[in-house]
Amino acid sequence: MKNLIIALTCILFAKTVSAQTDSLAFDENNKYIYYQTVEQAGLNKDTLYTRALYFIKKSVTGNKLKLSKADEVLGTLTGKGSFMITKKTLVLAGVGGEIDYSLRIEVKDAKYRYWFTDFVFIPYQRDRYGMDVPTPGVYIPLENAKRKIDAKDVAAYLDKILQNSRQVGSVLKSYMLKISSMPKPKADKAIKKISTKEW
Amino acid sequence: MKKTLLLSTLFCIAAFAVKAQDTVKTTPDAPLIIYGSVDTYYKYDFSKHGNIQTYFGSDQNSVSIGMIDLGLKKKVGKASFVGEMSFGPRGQEQSIPAGGAGDSYHIQNLYVGYDVTDKLNLTAGYMGTFVGYEVISPVANFNYSTSYLFGAGPFQNAGFKATYAFSDKVSLMAGVFNDNWNVYKSNSATPEVSTFGSQLFIAPVKGWTAYLNVLSGKYAGTVLDLTTAYQITDAFKLGLNAARKSGGGALNYYGYALYPQFAVSKAVTFGLREEYFKTKSTNSGPNLGISPGNSVLASTLTANIKAGPLTFIPEIRVDHTKDVDAFVKSDGTTFTKSASQFILAAVYAF
Numbered sequence: 001m002k003n004l005i006i007a008l009t010c011i012l013f014a015k016t017v018s019a020q021t022d023s024l025a026f027d028e029n030n031k032y033i034y035y036q037t038v039e040q041a042g043l044n045k046d047t048l049y050t051r052a053l054y055f056i057k058k059s060v061t062g063n064k065l066k067l068s069k070a071d072e073v074l075g076t077l078t079g080k081g082s083f084m085i086t087k088k089t090l091v092l093a094g095v096g097g098e099i100d101y102s103l104r105i106e107v108k109d110a111k112y113r114y115w116f117t118d119f120v121f122i123p124y125q126r127d128r129y130g131m132d133v134p135t136p137g138v139y140i141p142l143e144n145a146k147r148k149i150d151a152k153d154v155a156a157y158l159d160k161i162l163q164n165s166r167q168v169g170s171v172l173k174s175y176m177l178k179i180s181s182m183p184k185p186k187a188d189k190a191i192k193k194i195s196t197k198e199w
Numbered sequence: 200m201k202k203t204l205l206l207s208t209l210f211c212i213a214a215f216a217v218k219a220q221d222t223v224k225t226t227p228d229a230p231l232i233i234y235g236s237v238d239t240y241y242k243y244d245f246s247k248h249g250n251i252q253t254y255f256g257s258d259q260n261s262v263s264i265g266m267i268d269l270g271l272k273k274k275v276g277k278a279s280f281v282g283e284m285s286f287g288p289r290g291q292e293q294s295i296p297a298g299g300a301g302d303s304y305h306i307q308n309l310y311v312g313y314d315v316t317d318k319l320n321l322t323a324g325y326m327g328t329f330v331g332y333e334v335i336s337p338v339a340n341f342n343y344s345t346s347y348l349f350g351a352g353p354f355q356n357a358g359f360k361a362t363y364a365f366s367d368k369v370s371l372m373a374g375v376f377n378d379n380w381n382v383y384k385s386n387s388a389t390p391e392v393s394t395f396g397s398q399l400f401i402a403p404v405k406g407w408t409a410y411l412n413v414l415s416g417k418y419a420g421t422v423l424d425l426t427t428a429y430q431i432t433d434a435f436k437l438g439l440n441a442a443r444k445s446g447g448g449a450l451n452y453y454g455y456a457l458y459p460q461f462a463v464s465k466a467v468t469f470g471l472r473e474e475y476f477k478t479k480s481t482n483s484g485p486n487l488g489i490s491p492g493n494s495v496l497a498s499t500l501t502a503n504i505k506a507g508p509l510t511f512i513p514e515i516r517v518d519h520t521k522d523v524d525a526f527v528k529s530d531g532t533t534f535t536k537s538a539s540q541f542i543l544a545a546v547y548a549f
Contacts, residue, residue, distance in 0.1 A: 125339070126234065126336070126338055126339060126548070127339065128327035128328075128329075128334040128335075128336070128339060129281060129308060129310075129326055129327055130234065130270045130272055130281040130283050130308050131272075131281070136402070136406060136407075136408045136428065136430060137405065137406025137407070137408075137428075137429070137430025137436070138406075138430060139405075147465065148433075148465045149465065150465075150507075
């Protein structure tokens with residue numbers, strides 16, 4: 001019986017983990033968007049705003065997500081980010097390009113929403129020193145990409161965008177949940193004074 | 200008991216697998232990257248013998264090879280290296296100096312780099328030159344044949360350089376390099392690292408890049424060079440190279456080349472290279488076939504047709520000198536001012 005319970009728990013757990021019903025969609029301007037709304041009972045707007053701000057400043061390594069606009073009164077934050085696209089075969093790996101995106105977070109009491117959009121592909125080229133560098137002046141919005149890139153590559157990039165959006169989104173959720181992700185108040189490092197006159 | 204233990208272990212593994220991440224890494228840990236290219240071509244000079252003496256694509260009425268170029272690179276933290284070897288006519292005797300016994304070191308790039316800060320990088324070793332618009336690798340050039348300015352200028356410089364990026368739009372490089380161009384080691388009478396080089400990079404507007412270069416030394420002379428390109432629309436790009444060489448070392452010259460390119464589809468781009476090149480009258484001999492004081496106007500119409508990693512490059516070129524010079528008509532004896540050739544090349548990049 002115990003075994004059965006453990007096995008069922010395992011299966012349910014795995015099922016929960018693998019369920020990914022979200023996907024990229026088009027917004028009202030026909031731009032790709034990854035959109036999520038999250039209920040966060042028990043947390044007010046100010047707390048959620050502070051945590052979202054901390055997330056944008058701290059969560060993405062390599063300084064690849066930068067805060068571009070923040071409005072505490074409205075509870076809105078906008079960041080610009082990017083991630084690399086690698087080309088991989090059996091024995092080779094190289095940088096194929098970079099995807100730039102915008103992230104917008106809006107908070108209210110007990111809930112927040114966020115979306116990724118403005119996806120732009122910047123192809124990389126090899127320079128005279130053998131380094132992979134962005135091709136100057138070439139910016140391909142994903143909505144128009146099929147006119148300029150092979151359809152197979154566009155599909156692969158959209159898949160990478162979805163993966164990255166899910167990944168960054170799940171980290172955002174963990175920052176919104178965890179008190180431990182908040183900046184810790186600095187410990188009072190002043191040396192205590194002790195009077196020896198009284199004891 | 201064993202089953203329970205096994206299931207518990209599975210559960211623990213599953214639980215650990217979904218442990219929330221605290222940060223997102225946006226730059227993948229760089230593995231050892233292998234990159235390179237191979238190129239092959241067919242050339243036909245309409246005079247039935249080779250006339251135009253600029254680099255590469257040199258063999259008349261022949262299916263010939265360029266080179267196989269093999270590079271390795273890796274970056275761990277702030278430290279990186281690049282080692283790029285080349286085999287074949289383009290990658291050996293046509294572009295790098297021979298070794299001591301007349302053999303080839305096969306090295307196009309061999310350097311190490313270190314990011315002192317996010318803005319300051321130090322690099323030392325043997326590197327492709329920072330001067331000029333065109334390069335040795337056929338992957339980074341639009342045209343398969345090369346310009347006179349490319350052939351007359353430096354190919355590589357060995358030395359030490361520091362690059363400081365003030366922003367995404369402005370950076371400055373300064374360095375000291377071996378006494379002579381292209382050499383693996385200083386080779387003047389009293390070997391020294393005496394050539395100064397500097398590059399100012401500016402990106403005035405989105406899509407426009409400009410490099411102002413200077414390379415100066417008592418053995419190598421002085422090159423002043425402007426290399427700029429502007430992606431004006433999605434389909435149209437305009438490049439410009441202007442350079443002037445004076446002083447000792449290689450033969451002296453000045454010239455400019457315009458590079459308009461127009462993409463007609465995602466696979467096909469047409470480009471023109473319109474170049475004017477003039478040699479100094481005080482030169483000791485011809486420079487790429489152009490006698491001292493003479494000049495040449497070279498027009499090259501090229502298409503790049505892409506099929507995945509493979510690029511087909513058909514090209515028509517007509518060169519016209521001011522005075523009758525090195526070009527010879529198909530009879531093999533009559534000198535003429537004009538020469539023309541056709542090239543079909545294929546370049547595979549990986």
